[in-house]
Structure formats: structure tokens, C-alpha cells
Amino acid sequence: MSETSHRSARPLRADAENSIARILAAAEHVFAADPSASLEAVAKAAGVARTTVHRRFSSREDLLDALVDVVNAKLREAAAGANVETAPPLVALYQLTVATLELKVDWRASWQFVDLGSEGARGIDADNVAKLDSLLQRSLNVGLLRPGVDLRWVRTVYMSLIHEAAMARPDGESASEWANLIMQTLLRGVGNTEHDFEALLTRSTKRK
């Protein structure tokens, strides 16, 4: 669905591959400052002519798709590196969080074009989603997650926490500490565990 055009044809010259890489990097950089920046700005930042950008990416849409593809590819690496399918859920989740956090920081802008909520648009590839989902399912089975929770909600919250952490993180701070914060928040929340919220919430609900 989001196959980049520059892969089906026969091998590009090292030259061209290099340009592509520079353009993608520049796009990430430029779009980080302004998501609606012109392709000319991207070209300049990449140190190439505007026509070259156009030669490699037939349209703006194409470039954006390519950026999302980059994210998906890196996400795949991250999932592999975290052994999401074999490691104990908690460990896998933690590792995945660290990796994704780094990825989010290095490719902030490109993530913007990954419309998770949108319908027919660019999104996280199905296999990546599936891997995360199965990890969450395993987490539930193992008793890591509270029985009865909606896994889609968990996924949403998880992704959202990573997003917020990545945005809040002052550049260059330890990813593992933030990952820890994310895990803590995800699993235990920010409330004082000594209280019985359930009862309190129910009471205040009734009150209305």
C-alpha cells in the first residue's frame, strides 16, 4: 500500500541512493520545524537541487510516504531488537519502549505523518501493530495487565505515553529513565496506590 517507488526498479547508482538518504534526513529536519515547509526548503537543507528531490519523489505525498516507511522500518528493527515475541513481556515491553523512544526523538517530524487514528491514510504497518498487539496480549496472559482491560485502549495509552515522553524529553536525556517513567505510569498510573479509588470514584459518580 505504501511501497516506495524507488525499490521496484533496478539498482540505483550509489549516487542516487545517497541523495535519497540526504533528502529524507533533511526532510525530517526541516519538517520538524515546520510540517508544511516547501520542498525547496527540504532541497536546500539536503544540499541538492529542487528538481532532484522531485526526481526521487514524484510528489510531496510520495516523500511523506517514504518518511513514514522509514519510521516503520526502524520500528521493525526496534521490535526485533527487543525480542518482542520471545522475551518475557515486561522485559520486551521495556526494551521496546526504550527503542521506540529513541526513534521518536530522532524522527519526530516523520511521526507526525503517521496518522494513527486516521482511516485510509499513512499509518503504522499492519505487522508492526500486530507485533505490539501480540506482545500486549502476552502481557495480559501473564498477568502483567489488569484482567479485563481493553487491549486497544492499552495500546492507545502506551503509544500516547511514548509520544508525550518523547516530546517532553529535553534532548539528550537518558532514554531508559524515561522508559521507566512510561512503564510506571502505564502500569501503575500516577495515583497513590494506598487509596481505594474504585470506591471513591463510584461514590462521587453516584453523587451526580
Add this chain to the structure above:
Amino acid sequence: MSETSHRSARPLRADAENSIARILAAAEHVFAADPSASLEAVAKAAGVARTTVHRRFSSREDLLDALVDVVNAKLREAAAGANVETAPPLVALYQLTVATLELKVDWRASWQFVDLGSEGARGIDADNVAKLDSLLQRSLNVGLLRPGVDLRWVRTVYMSLIHEAAMARPDGESASEWANLIMQTLLRGVGNTEHDFEALLTRSTKRK
């Protein structure tokens, strides 16, 4: 800072006020489908001429500012209605959540222009932020929140959860149930409280 231009002059004719309201509503509607839709599309949806939109809002920026102002105004109402300053923290938080959730659903698009993270741009008014912050501070004092938590993080997570819930919510579902989910998630997380995550997390961290 973001005062709408149409308030300092002397009273507008009922006519004009009406147009403004229709334009704002239409803008919300149109931008929900496409945030970069043209002002002409907004005008058509509002049932007015494009020039009228222009007469009421000198520029696109102006219109966007006005939309954000609407959100802030409604947010103020919500805060007042929830007695954020006087009610017990948990109750206030719950009520505020319900109200904000409704607001988010009814004004999805406009919220998009409320760049919470951004620096000099449109954002939630200082007084609204302050009210929420003081509510969270009270929550902490009362022992509702875990001692030692970073209140900015709590605020971020809270806003984020509301956002995700509003987006995930199938139109017309009970806001209070979702509010409950948000509170539960915020305070207790989605983990199984029977486990000792702290120890587990520390152990798996060491392992790396």
C-alpha cells in the same frame, strides 16, 4: 495575547454576531474533516459568502485564534462548573474530565490548533492551565497522587488521556464511563496491581 478583533469595537449588529457564530461552527465542522481546508469551504459550510468570512476574521490566523478562544472560553466554563477550586480534588477532577471530554468531542478540530507543546503559538490560556495545575497540586497534597510525582508529567498524561479517549470514543457514548476509564488509567494505570513492578523493572533494567 489572543484577543479576537471583534470585541473591542462597539457592539455588532445581531446579524453579524450570528454570522460569526455560524462561521465558527462551520469552521469547526470543516476543519474536522480537513485542517487545511480553504476559507471558501468554511464559508460555504456556514452559508455565507467568502468575503463575509473575511470581514469577520481578517486572516486565516485570526479565525484559528478565534477557534482557540472558543475552546478556552468553554474550558473556563467547564472549570467553573466542576468547582475545581473548591470541590474535593477527586470529585473536581472527575467532573472536569467529563466536561472536558464533551468539549473535546464537540470541538475536536479546534483543539488541533491548540498547540500545547509549542512555544509562542496558540495555546491553552494561562489561567486555565493555572487552574488545572492548582487542582493537581491539591490532589497531591490530599494524597491522591503518588508523592514525588512530577506534576507537569501528570498534567501531560492527563491531557493526553482525555485526548485519546475523545478520539477513540464512538460518537454519542456515555461520557461518564469514559471519564471513569480515564481516571482509572491515570491513577492506577492498566497494570495488575497485584504485582510488584518496581522490583521487576529494576531487575530487567540491570540486565541490560
Add this chain to the structure above:
DNA sequence: GTTAAATGGAACACTCATGATGCAGTTAAG
């Protein structure tokens, strides 16, 4: 070293949104 690929640069056509103006007709407000 020969060849095909890749680039830079200039030029062009095209679309689209924005913002401004002027004016005739309608409508709210006193």
C-alpha cells in the same frame, strides 16, 4: 575510458488560497 546515470539550473505552466475593493441590495436598530 566509455557509457549511462545522475545532477544542477533555468524556464514554464498550472493551480489554489489569500486578501482587497467596490457596489448594489437587504436588514437590523433607533
Add this chain to the structure above:
DNA sequence: CTTAACTGCATCATGAGTGTTCCATTTAAC
């Protein structure tokens, strides 16, 4: 009812981004 405000419509100017084409020049690949 009279006036000033407001609206619709038609028009124009402008600017910006996109996408295409052509050609001379450089450069990688075998």
C-alpha cells in the same frame, strides 16, 4: 421610517508551491 450596518457577488492582484521539461555537466560503474 430612516439610517447605518451588513451581506452577497463579481473582480482583481498577488504569492507560493507544485510538477514538468530541457540541456549542459559531472560522476559512478563496468
